[in-house]
Amino acid sequence: MMEYYKTCAYPKPQTRKKKKKQNGYKDKASRFCAYCGKPYAERHEVFGGSNRQISIDLGFQVDVCHEHHEELHMNCSKWAQEENIKLRRFYQKKYEEEKIDEGMTPEQARNDWMILIGRNYL
Numbered sequence: 001m002m003e004y005y006k007t008c009a010y011p012k013p014q015t016r017k018k019k020k021k022q023n024g025y026k027d028k029a030s031r032f033c034a035y036c037g038k039p040y041a042e043r044h045e046v047f048g049g050s051n052r053q054i055s056i057d058l059g060f061q062v063d064v065c066h067e068h069h070e071e072l073h074m075n076c077s078k079w080a081q082e083e084n085i086k087l088r089r090f091y092q093k094k095y096e097e098e099k100i101d102e103g104m105t106p107e108q109a110r111n112d113w114m115i116l117i118g119r120n121y122l
């Protein structure tokens with residue numbers, strides 16, 4: 001547990017630029033946290049960094065309350081680390097299964113995923 005605090009002692013500073021990016025981020029009473037059910041949830045992109053836009057375009061997203069959202073981004077707690085992996089696996093599997101349904105072989109679907117995201121989570 002102590003290592004998490006060592007590696008995650010400084011949360012990333014929020015820049016103005018980052019906040020302006022469009023991700024359909026609008027607090028809505030009808031949007032609930034996937035984990036605790038709180039309303040006015042925020043939308044979190046499962047694949048961040050350079051894959052953030054892809055996450056938005058393809059709907060690799062999850063609605064979470066502000067607290068759970070911060071925890072996922074900090075990626076320090078055991079829950080957050082496990083959940084980040086779980087979400088990425090879930091969306092990779094879903095993506096590949098859809099491609100297979102469309103007629104790709106599993107190998108082609110995996111290859112397609114690697115071109116898209118650049119990393120295998122399965």
Ligand SMILES: [Zn+2]
Binds near residue numbers: 043
């Ligand atoms: Zn997020």
Ligand SMILES: [Zn+2]
Binds near residue numbers: 034
């Ligand atoms: Zn929550």
